[in-house]
Amino acid sequence: MHGHISSPATFIKTFIILLILMAVTVLVATKDLGWLNTPIAMAIAICKTAFVVLFFMGLKYSSRLSQVWAGVGLLFFIILIGLTIPDYLTRHDLPGWSE
Amino acid sequence: MSTETQEHDPLLAHQFEDVEQQTDSYVLGMWVFLVTEVLFFGGMILAFILYRNMYFPAFAEAHQKLDWRLGGVNTIVLLTSSFTMAMAVWASQKRDYGKQLMFLTITVLCALAFLVIKYFEYSAKFEHHLVPGTNFHFDGQNQNGVQLFFGLYFALTGLHGFHVLVGVLVIGVLMFRVWKLRKQEQDYVPTELVGLYWHFVDIVWIFLYPMLYLLGGVHI
Numbered sequence: 001m002h003g004h005i006s007s008p009a010t011f012i013k014t015f016i017i018l019l020i021l022m023a024v025t026v027l028v029a030t031k032d033l034g035w036l037n038t039p040i041a042m043a044i045a046i047c048k049t050a051f052v053v054l055f056f057m058g059l060k061y062s063s064r065l066s067q068v069w070a071g072v073g074l075l076f077f078i079i080l081i082g083l084t085i086p087d088y089l090t091r092h093d094l095p096g097w098s099e
Numbered sequence: 100m101s102t103e104t105q106e107h108d109p110l111l112a113h114q115f116e117d118v119e120q121q122t123d124s125y126v127l128g129m130w131v132f133l134v135t136e137v138l139f140f141g142g143m144i145l146a147f148i149l150y151r152n153m154y155f156p157a158f159a160e161a162h163q164k165l166d167w168r169l170g171g172v173n174t175i176v177l178l179t180s181s182f183t184m185a186m187a188v189w190a191s192q193k194r195d196y197g198k199q200l201m202f203l204t205i206t207v208l209c210a211l212a213f214l215v216i217k218y219f220e221y222s223a224k225f226e227h228h229l230v231p232g233t234n235f236h237f238d239g240q241n242q243n244g245v246q247l248f249f250g251l252y253f254a255l256t257g258l259h260g261f262h263v264l265v266g267v268l269v270i271g272v273l274m275f276r277v278w279k280l281r282k283q284e285q286d287y288v289p290t291e292l293v294g295l296y297w298h299f300v301d302i303v304w305i306f307l308y309p310m311l312y313l314l315g316g317v318h319i
Contacts, residue, residue, distance in 0.1 A: 015182040029313035041309040063123045073134035
């Protein structure tokens with residue numbers, strides 16, 4: 001939406017939420033949760049990113065085209081990571097594969 | 100012709116229909132740039148994920164050599180700078196240029212604080228022979244994996260630190276511009292665009308901090 005002005009209250013709330021999430025991510029890292037540590041840390045980071053993108057960067061109030069481009073960035077990143085990792089994780093299982 | 104020129108908004112460049120189209124175009128251009136940045140950092144993050152998976156014991160051991168407290172302080176410093184950057188955009192939209200300059204000053208000070216802390220972290224790594232190369236020294240059987248970790252650590256944080264440095268310069272130029280034109284009405288979009296870049300740099304750190312400093316466990 002053109003000319004939208006976010007209020008400082010929104011920014012202060014976002015800032016506080018980000019600091020809380022930062023404390024949570026450190027707290028979780030002090031506990032040994034086995035394989036769960038990595039997904040939890042990444043989930044918190046994604047959550048923090050969502051708050052920064054939507055409110056600090058104001059994507060929530062940007063033009064549709066900007067929102068689509070932000071989505072494109074996310075999509076490309078998912079393709080980059082999501083297609084490469086399964087390849088590396090599974091190529092050893094293939095018959096005929098050698099290092 | 101001259102009357103038509105006078106009717107024009109002084110903030111509107113002639114190639115645009117109206118200010119709304121102009122603002123949307125500028126913001127869109129910045130988002131396109133940020134998408135290329137996502138892939139720029141994405142490739143290195145992908146390399147980190149793969150090598151972490153291949154040499155997990157070494158990476159877990161190497162990560163203990165990083166000071167999660169300093170990294171945490173840096174996270175808070177960058178989050179604060181992102182907040183003040185958002186406030187600077189707000190002040191610019193309200194055409195309160197004094198406040199805007201104040202918020203931008205705090206943002207730059209936070210960025211410099213980040214770089215100073217990073218400098219101390221890097222110095223410690225040089226002192227402890229943890230910088231990859233001929234001076235690298237690490238006792239134990241995982242030394243090759245540890246060296247790989249520090250190679251990625253310096254590449255990722257170095258590239259991020261360079262972005263912080265560029266941010267300081269860009270915000271500096273913006274502040275000079277805002278100060279020079281403080282007596283007249285200004286477009287808030289330059290501040291908005293610098294803000295978008297700065298928040299992106301913050302997001303990169305939001306991922307680098309848990310990846311490098313926290314994963315593998317933290318001991319208080």
